[in-house]
Amino acid sequence: MNIGFLGLGKLGLPVSLAVESKGHKVFGYDISKQTIDDIRNRKIRYREEWVDKYLPKTKLEINNINELVKNSEIIFVPIQTPHEPQYEGVTRIPDKRIDFDYSYLIDGIKDLSAAIEKNGEDKVVIIISTVLPGTIRSNIKPLLGNHTKLCYNPFFIAMGSTIRDFLYPEFILFGVDDEAAADTAQKFYKTICDSPFYKTTIENAELIKVSYNTMISTKISFVNTIMEACHHLPNTNIDEVTNGLKLATRRLISSAYMTGGMGDGGGCHPRDNIALSHLSQKLKLSYDWFDSIMMQREKQSEWLANLIIENSKNRQINILGKTFKPETNLILGSPSLLLKNILLEKQKKVFSWDPYIDEKYEAVCEKYNWTNNKISHVFFIGTKHPDFIKFKYPKNSIIIDPFRYIYSVKDSKIIRIGDNTTS
Structure with a gap:
């Protein structure tokens, strides 16, 4: 089949590379010139499993929006629905709660629907974007022309393993929303995998998507609370x-996300x-369960900050890892x-470094005082990168490990959070 991607x-x-790997002809359009240039140059600016396998040999055809519509039988719409930056989970959460920002999705759907009407043929349009229940019917459907046959198909993927999770x-x-469009999509998916195809109303699908993500957050917040208890018991x-x-x-479903560590992260779950x-x-629900999940995440981070401060007297504070x-x-x-x-809010100076984002170790070692024997350090492992197992910790360091994967560092103390059997 001919499959298009608006974004x-x-x-x-x-996902377009995954679809192409199954023998489909893929067309794409994006408003970002940088994104298009990167694809044409066969490079991306983020780490994603399997892209190195598929991107160098892709025959993905970059079109304008009118050509995309003309060439495609099914058009996927993976346009972002972000939150405001203060709600993305890297700072304390404001008191006010707000919805996602649907402006990018609305603008994209307006342009796509206009191009479909201009083309004059029915097209199956599958929105992937995460939205709150009721959004598609109230904000998106009124924008559509007669030739746009709508479906809502949010993915359960994780950034970094998108291709594998889609396949x-x-x-x-x-x-x-349209039975004939759903039948066309189901035939397409039979060429991708043999996983169950669960059809329901658009509103149910909207709620299932965000419920799935927040169920993961629930498990993480629960198990991290137990981890904190273990640190004291x-x-x-x-x-x-x-x-x-x-x-x-x-009775407890699966073992996934049931290991103590840092709070939930990424572009989906906190928001x-x-x-x-x-x-x-x-x-006006009787109890705001979702607020409690995020407050646990924030309070745990503050507890970790206080633990670092308790162990940082006359020591430089270093956080290893920035990624989620x-x-x-x-x-x-x-x-x-x-x-x-x-x-930083507590007026502490913090040095942070991530080998997958920043300069190489050799370039920052002296700048961060890691070779200065007159300075003592506390290191907190913020991301479970394997690199930190063999990291060159300065002598007499204190290493705080919330993942409990660092066992022995010569001439240094390790605090394995949640492990009170070895301390």
């Missing part, structure tokens, strides 16, 4: 506790909790950055 960013491009999904969530170890809980697959908190208040996910350069919603900002 070739961090979601659109990897091997748990299930395909599909909000139906004698003879307890968070990993032994969670390994026991992971065996309860009949989805904030948006659902906004919806909770709008609907190991071995990527993705920082959106990073709990490590939230931690740094809380420390």
Whole structure:
């Protein structure tokens, strides 16, 4: 089939490459000249599994929007619906709760619908963007012409593993507005994978998408609370506790996201909790569960900041890692950055470094005083990069490890958060 993508960013491009790998002809359009130039030069500015395999040999055809419409049978719309920067999870959350910003999606749909009407043929349009329940019907459908056959198909992918997650999904969530369009899409997906194809109303699909993301946040906030308890309770170890809980697959679902560490991060989960908190208040629900999830995340980060301060007397504070996910350069919603900002709020000077973002170790070593034997250090592991296992920690350092994956560093003390059996 001929498949189009209105948007070739961090979601659109990897998915287009995945679709192309299954033998489909792929067309794309993006308003960003930088994005188009990067694709034509066969490079991207973010880390994504499997892109190196597919991007160099792609035959993705870059079109203008009119050509995209003319060439495509199905058009995916992976346009961003961001939050305001203060709601992205790297700073304290303001008291006011707000919805996502739908302006980019609305502008893109307006342009796409106009191009489809100009072309004069029916086209299947599949919106991927994350939205709150009711948004598609109230904000998007009124913009559509008669030839736009709408579907809502949000993906359950993680940035950094988009191609793999698209090709091997748990299930395909599909909000139906036009049955014929849904049938066309289902035939397409049979060429991609054999995962269950779950058809429901658009409103149900909108709610399932954000509920899925916030369920992950719920598990993370719960297990990190248990980790904090283990840090105080004698003879307890968070990993032994969670390994026991992971065996309860009949009642506690799966073992995923059941390991203590840093708070939830990324471009979806923190902001989805904030948006659902906004919806909770709008609907006057009896209890704003989603606000509690985000407050746990923020309070845990403050507890970690205080733990660093307690161990930093006459020591320089260093945070190793800025990304929300190991071995990527993705920082959106990073709990490590939230931690740094809380420390700065407390008037502490903080040095932070990430090998996947910043200058190489040799370039910053002297600048960050890591070779100065007269300065003592405390290091906090903000991202579980494997690089920090073999990091050259200065002598007599204190290393605070919320992931408990660093076991021995010569002439240094390791504080393994949530492990009270070895301290």
